[in-house]
Every structure is written in structure tokens, then in C-alpha cells.
Amino acid sequence: MSDRMAKLIFWVGTLSSLALFLALTFDTHRNFDALTHADRIDERVVAGKRAFERHNCNDCHTILGFGGYYAPDLTRVYTRVGDETIRSRIERPEVVLAASYRKMPQQHVPPAEIVAMIAFFRWTSEIENGDWPPHDSEVRWKSSTRRLLAGAVMSPGAALVNQENCLACHALGDAGERTGPRLEYIGARRSPQYVAEYLADPQRFTPGTSMPGYGQLPEPQRRALAEFVATLASSRRETP
Amino acid sequence: MRYESQRVAYPYFVVALLLFGLQLVLGLWLAFNYFFTVPQAIVDVFPFATARAMHTNLLVLWLLLGFMGATFYAIPEETGSELAWPRLAIVQLVILVAVGVVALVGFLFGWTQGRPLLEIPRPLDLFVVAGVLMFLANVGVTIMRARRFTATQGSLLAGLVFLAVLYLFGIPFYRNLAVDWYYWWWVIHLWVEGAWELVTAALVAFMVIQLTGVERRVVERWLYVELGLFLFTGIAGTGHHYYWVAAPKYWLWVGGVFSSLEPLPIALMLLDTWRHMREARRPLRPRLTWVFLFGMAVLHFIGAGAFGMAHTLPQINYYTHGSQVTVSHGHLAFYGAYALVNLSFFYFAIPRLKRFPSDEYRSTLGHWAFWVMSLSLLGMSLAFGVAGVLQSYLERVQGQPYMVAQQPIRFWMFVAFVHGIGVLAGAVMVIAHLLTLRPEPRVEPAAEGARAT
Ligand code: HEM
Ligand code: HEM
Ligand SMILES: [Fe+2]
Numbered sequence: 001m002s003d004r005m006a007k008l009i010f011w012v013g014t015l016s017s018l019a020l021f022l023a024l025t026f027d028t029h030r031n032f033d034a035l036t037h038a039d040r041i042d043e044r045v046v047a048g049k050r051a052f053e054r055h056n057c058n059d060c061h062t063i064l065g066f067g068g069y070y071a072p073d074l075t076r077v078y079t080r081v082g083d084e085t086i087r088s089r090i091e092r093p094e095v096v097l098a099a100s101y102r103k104m105p106q107q108h109v110p111p112a113e114i115v116a117m118i119a120f121f122r123w124t125s126e127i128e129n130g131d132w133p134p135h136d137s138e139v140r141w142k143s144s145t146r147r148l149l150a151g152a153v154m155s156p157g158a159a160l161v162n163q164e165n166c167l168a169c170h171a172l173g174d175a176g177e178r179t180g181p182r183l184e185y186i187g188a189r190r191s192p193q194y195v196a197e198y199l200a201d202p203q204r205f206t207p208g209t210s211m212p213g214y215g216q217l218p219e220p221q222r223r224a225l226a227e228f229v230a231t232l233a234s235s236r237r238e239t240p
Numbered sequence: 241m242r243y244e245s246q247r248v249a250y251p252y253f254v255v256a257l258l259l260f261g262l263q264l265v266l267g268l269w270l271a272f273n274y275f276f277t278v279p280q281a282i283v284d285v286f287p288f289a290t291a292r293a294m295h296t297n298l299l300v301l302w303l304l305l306g307f308m309g310a311t312f313y314a315i316p317e318e319t320g321s322e323l324a325w326p327r328l329a330i331v332q333l334v335i336l337v338a339v340g341v342v343a344l345v346g347f348l349f350g351w352t353q354g355r356p357l358l359e360i361p362r363p364l365d366l367f368v369v370a371g372v373l374m375f376l377a378n379v380g381v382t383i384m385r386a387r388r389f390t391a392t393q394g395s396l397l398a399g400l401v402f403l404a405v406l407y408l409f410g411i412p413f414y415r416n417l418a419v420d421w422y423y424w425w426w427v428i429h430l431w432v433e434g435a436w437e438l439v440t441a442a443l444v445a446f447m448v449i450q451l452t453g454v455e456r457r458v459v460e461r462w463l464y465v466e467l468g469l470f471l472f473t474g475i476a477g478t479g480h481h482y483y484w485v486a487a488p489k490y491w492l493w494v495g496g497v498f499s500s501l502e503p504l505p506i507a508l509m510l511l512d513t514w515r516h517m518r519e520a521r522r523p524l525r526p527r528l529t530w531v532f533l534f535g536m537a538v539l540h541f542i543g544a545g546a547f548g549m550a551h552t553l554p555q556i557n558y559y560t561h562g563s564q565v566t567v568s569h570g571h572l573a574f575y576g577a578y579a580l581v582n583l584s585f586f587y588f589a590i591p592r593l594k595r596f597p598s599d600e601y602r603s604t605l606g607h608w609a610f611w612v613m614s615l616s617l618l619g620m621s622l623a624f625g626v627a628g629v630l631q632s633y634l635e636r637v638q639g640q641p642y643m644v645a646q647q648p649i650r651f652w653m654f655v656a657f658v659h660g661i662g663v664l665a666g667a668v669m670v671i672a673h674l675l676t677l678r679p680e681p682r683v684e685p686a687a688e689g690a691r692a693t
Contacts, residue, residue, distance in 0.1 A: 001461065001465070002461075003457070003461050003464075006461045006462070006464035006465050006468075007464055009464065009465050009468040009469070010464045010465070010467055010468035010471075011468070012468070013468035013469060013471055013472030014467075014468060014471040014472060014475070016472065017471060017472045017473070017474075017475040017476045017498070018471070018475050020475075020476050020494070021475045021476050021478065024476075024479075024490070024491070024494060025422075027488065028422070028482075028487050028488055028491075029419075031487070031488045032416065032418055032419060032422075032486070032487070035418070035486040035487070035488070036416055036417070036418045036486045038416060041415060041416060046415050049415070049417060049420075050413070052354070053352075053353065053354030053355060054352075054354055055350075055354065056289045056290065056293065056350070056352050056354045056359070057289070057354070058289075058354060058355060058356055059288070059289030059290070059292045059293050059354075059356055059359070060287065060288050060289045060292075062562045063417070064417065064418075064421055064484060064485055064562075065484055065561040065562030066356060066421055066424070066562060067356045067562075068288065068289060068292050068356065069562060069563065069564060069566070069567060070273065070274070070288045070289075070292075071642070072641070072642035072643065073562060073642065094280045094284075098280075100643065101277045101647075101650075102273075102277065102643070102646070103277070103278065103279075103280050103283040104283070104287075105280075105283045105284045105287040105289075106280070106284050124417060127417075127418065127486040128486055129418075129484045129485060129486040130483060130484050130489075130492075130558075132483075132484035132558060132561065133484075133561075133562075133636065134558060134559065134636045134637075134639075135635050135636055135639045135640070135641070135642075140639075185641065188639065188640060188641050188644065189641045189643065189644055233639075234638075234639040235638045235639045235640045
């Protein structure tokens, strides 16, 4: 190889890659607004992002898969657990995570910042990023639930979920709200046994939660509910 | 050492080594947090997040200080002149170390920019920029005054300027999370797979020319090819971080194709080092310097090339992204490439800075240190790797929630911790050895020829 050739490789290689990269950067910027729903980024979302940075949450939690790997990814935390669980984790981690083998610090985050962060996570959960992370894929959750419900309309648990109006706070398939965790997500962490006990007295597990207690329901009904909720998960947890 | 002003390199090396030691202690604390339930009271005052910011910022700080010291050593020899302002180099060191100390103490009190690896708060960034401008001015003016340009020097300077410019993209606040990460990678990826590779390639070429006596023209011709390939694959290869940030789909192709080519320049660097060693006109002495230099070439290829390649295709990255697989690759690549190139340079330069009668030094402790540290680090990365594969499977394929999938991983983090103790032990040996380097008592005949000019 001659010196001239070597220099040629250097300049052609560098400049061609740089030109491609800058051109794609330009085009990516033209697409970002649509892919991230930039019109939904209001001042509250931005304040949430600032608060998220101020408290260095990102060095324990990943978001978009970047950051510390010590705690659950937050890209779709809003779709996964809903706003009240987000709130309770930030507000009183020492209480609601008391039983966990891994702790989150009590950072005395002001209430306004918590609200802003929830708005931020809500915005983040809606961006179109190729359905990552795979384990939080709403597409997968919804389609498996649709299949399951098609065969289980008559199951007593499914009927009770309707009757007790769980979907006023929980998401399931295409329906429901996002105050508490998505029902499909629960059984992957909790056993039917745990869910049945939780239903009887939620305050025992997550003090201060707005989740109503279902202690008035007969025990077999709570079991049926718990069994149904647990079967919704794609990977089931048998022991608490 | 032929120029008095090269001496300013030494304090840079000493500070870098001490920060390296501290970095590892914090690394052990991080791994400990993974398998042991740290009580809430401690988590409240010194959470994992703070320790991680310290671990990674210390890493970046000591590597950059090492690069700067190495540049101050190399530039006078390359230009054949004294450094323009040796005193400014010391002022610059004081500023950068002060920024480092304030930042670390600040982290403890929650003063942070809060973006991983770029936690240094914005006001302090101004001082970083000031320090770096001093550095570039010093080096730039030295080169301009001497009017002697070499490819090695050019690569070094280009890498350092590129590095400094990229840092600026990490400073603003971005309203949109996706845009934020888009430019975050301009700093992180274009640093480690662009600018720093230029610096490394230049330092390796410099050492090879001096140690082997192979003709400069030959070494620099290949240096051009290496640099061309690094930048060709590395710049567009940034796309391997844009798969899941809500960027357009074409990044799957661009990132996948270009980044799969990234191991090529690293392999070429390994091959070139090997070839120049065989063509050496002098005996390859001192041995330990070569152990580090060649060890670097090999582990650079394994850590960055092979471990990087393993998860760079989008089909795989979808499952491994942001898991312990990333940590495994991050450790082996950073150690293999940048920790070792710095340590090699320290072994190369310190005997010369201390004007040993020959370049030979007592090396027994150093040999032990290299093997204990490198094998432990390899073991640690493999343990992170097993944890990562498990995590990818349990969490991403099976769909287990994060905290459930972490349970079996705790054991492997314990294994990583145990190896981490070995890394720390090896590093303490390296640090002690380098800081107390002594000339070899009897000069062997073979060493006569190894005295570099
Ligand atoms: C005593 C040995 C070490 C131990 C036990 C250790 C442990 C760790 C741990 C547990 C993390 C956090 C990963 C996470 O967020 O989950 C980490 C991060 C990191 N460490 Fe170390 N480390 C050690 C030495 C090193 C060395 C020698 C280097 C580089 C030369 C290094 C570079 C890094 C980097 C770059 C990260 C960020 C990784 C990422 O974002 O993927 N560490 N380390
Ligand atoms: C010496 C060179 C290199 C160093 C020091 C290095 C270091 C790192 C670090 C620290 C990260 C984690 C960043 C974070 O998210 O916090 C990372 C990620 C990554 N690296 Fe490298 N790397 C190098 C070269 C390469 C090469 C050559 C390839 C590909 C062939 C590669 C492929 C990747 C990929 C795909 C990721 C993203 C992992 C994910 O999705 O989580 N790296 N690298
Ligand atoms: Fe990269």
C-alpha cells in the first residue's frame, strides 16, 4: 500500500461517513416531532424531565434503556404501573418498598415535582420507539388478553372484574384506566395467594393507597378474582 | 526524555493513578449493592446512583488526565521543541482536579446534572471547557511554533480537538428526551468509538516507533488506514444507539451495518502492533511495557470488537439493550482499550521521565499486577455477561418483571464482586509499582540496545 493510498482511505472514509451521518441527523430531526409526539411536551412534562434529572433517578433506573441498570426501566412505567404507583414509589419508598430486597431512597421530592414527573413518564410512555422494551410491550399484552378473554367470558373471575369495576383504575387489554398497575403485569410479580390477600386489605401492603379493600367480598370470590388476575400474566409467579 | 518541559506529564500520571484506585473502590460498592440488601438508612444518604456517578466520572477523569499527560510527554518529542507554556500545563491540572473534587463532593450532596456519565453540573462544565482550552492552546501553539507536522501528532491533536468539540453537545438542557439521548451519544459514542480511538492509535504509534525503531513512514502509513477505518465505521456506527430512541427506522440498517464493521480497525491495530513487533529493529524491551502494550491490543479487540459486535445487531440488541450485557462490554472495552493504553504509556514514559540509566526497571511486581488485574477483570466481565444473558432471557424474552428477573442475577453479581476484589488488588499493585518504579540494578546486555532516543 502506498502512502497516497493510505491517505486516500483516510479522507474518503472519514468524509463519506460524516456526510451520511450529518444528512441523517438532519432528517431525524424532521421526524422526531412526529415520533415523539412533541406537541404533547408541555411545560409540565419539561418540568418533570428537569426534576427527573435533578434527583439523579437515571443513575439507578434506565429510561429508553440508558442509565443505571439497578432498577426497573422507566420508559413505559406509566403504562405498566399507572400514576398512583409512580407517586407512591417517589413519595414514600421506605414504606411501599419496605419488603423489597432492593431499596429506593427517600429524596423528599416536592409534590409539584412528583406531578410533573408523572406527566413526563406519561409522555415518554407514548413515544414510538420500535416497541422497546419488549417486556413492557402493550401490543403483546393487549393481543394475549384479547385471546384469553375471548375464551373466558364466562369465567367467574372475569365477571367479577367487571362487576367490581376494577377497570375504573386498572388497565386490561384495550380497556381501563391507569391509576394502578396494568392487570396483565400483576400476576408476573405476584402469586394468586398474594393477590387474594391484597384484595382483602390493600392498606396492609401499600399504606395510603386509594385502592379500595374488598374484604366484604366472600373469600371464594376474592380467590376467583385473584386466580383470574394471575392468569393474565405471560410469565406467572407461583410463590410470593 | 529530551525536553525539560516533558516533566509536566508526571504529575498528571500520578493523579490519574490515584483516581483509578478510588474508582475501583466505588465499583466494588456498586456490585455489593446488587447482591446485598443495603438498609434504607444508608440508601437514603449514599444511594447507588451517587456511587455510580462517582465511579464513571472518576473513570473519565483519570483517563482524560492520562491522555493529557501522555500528550504533554509526546508532543515535545514529536515537534522537537519544548512545550509552549509548561507552567500553564500545571495550572490546567490544578483546575481540572479541582473541578473533579468539587464534582465528587457535590454528588454526595445531590448537586448533579443528572444525566448518566455527564453528571458534572453545568457551572462546572465551564471550568472543564476552560481547562481543555488551555490544553489545546498549549499543544496547538507548541506545534505551530515548531512547524514540524507528523501524522502521529496530527492524529493526536485531531482526536483531542474532536473530543473537546463533542463535549459541548452534552452541556445544554434538552426538552425532548429523545433529542437528549441523540446528542448524549455524540459525546459518549463518538468519544469512545471515534475521538479516543484516534488518541489511542496515535499514542500506540508513538510508542511503537520509539520502542521498535521501525521506520516512521511505515507505521504512519498504517496509522492513516486505521484512522480512516475507525472514522468510517465509527461515525455512522453511532446509529447502533438509535435503534430504540424514537428515531426513524433507517437507523436499524445504518447502525447495524456500520457498527458491524467497527471491529475491523481494531483488528487492524492488533495486526499492525503484532507486525511492527516482528519487524522490530531492537529487542522488545522492557518486557513489561510490551506486556501492557500487546495486552492492550488483544483486550481492546476482545472487549470492544468482539463483545461490542455480540450485541450490536438490532435483532439481538432488542433483547440485550440496557441490560448487564452492556455492562460486561463496557468494562472489558474501557479496560482493554483505554485503561491499558494509559497504563502502557505510563510504563513507557516514567522510566524516561525519571532518567533511568537504561529504560530497564524492576518489573516483578508489575508482571503480577498485570495478570492479576487483567484476569480478574476478564472474569468480572464474564460474570456480568452471564448475568446479562440471564436478564435478557428472563426479562425480555420470557417477560418477567424486572425485580423478579433480578433475583437469580444477584448470584452472578456476587461473582463479579469477588473478581472485582482481584481487579482492585491488581490495580493497587500497578499503582504502587508505577509510583515507586526503580531502575534495574544490573543492566543486561540486551537492554543496551533498547535505550530509546
Ligand atoms: C473493582 C472492579 C469494578 C467493579 C466491581 C465494577 C462494578 C460496576 C458496576 C456494578 C457498575 C454499574 C452497572 C449498572 O448500572 O448496573 C459499573 C459501571 C461502570 N463501570 Fe465499573 N466496576 C469495576 C471496575 C471498572 C473499571 C476498571 C472500569 C473501566 C476501565 C469500569 C467502568 C465502568 C463503566 C464504563 C460503567 C458504566 C457502564 C454502563 O453504563 O454500561 N469499572 N461498574
Ligand atoms: C473501546 C471502545 C469501546 C468502549 C470503551 C465502549 C464502551 C461502551 C459503554 C460504556 C457502553 C454503555 C453505554 C451506556 O449505555 O451507558 C457501550 C454500549 C454499546 N457498545 Fe460499546 N464500546 C466500545 C466499542 C464498541 C464497538 C466497537 C461496538 C460494536 C461493534 C460497540 C457496541 C456497543 C453497543 C451496541 C452498545 C449499546 C448497548 C445497549 O444497547 O445497551 N462498542 N459501549
Ligand atoms: Fe457505540
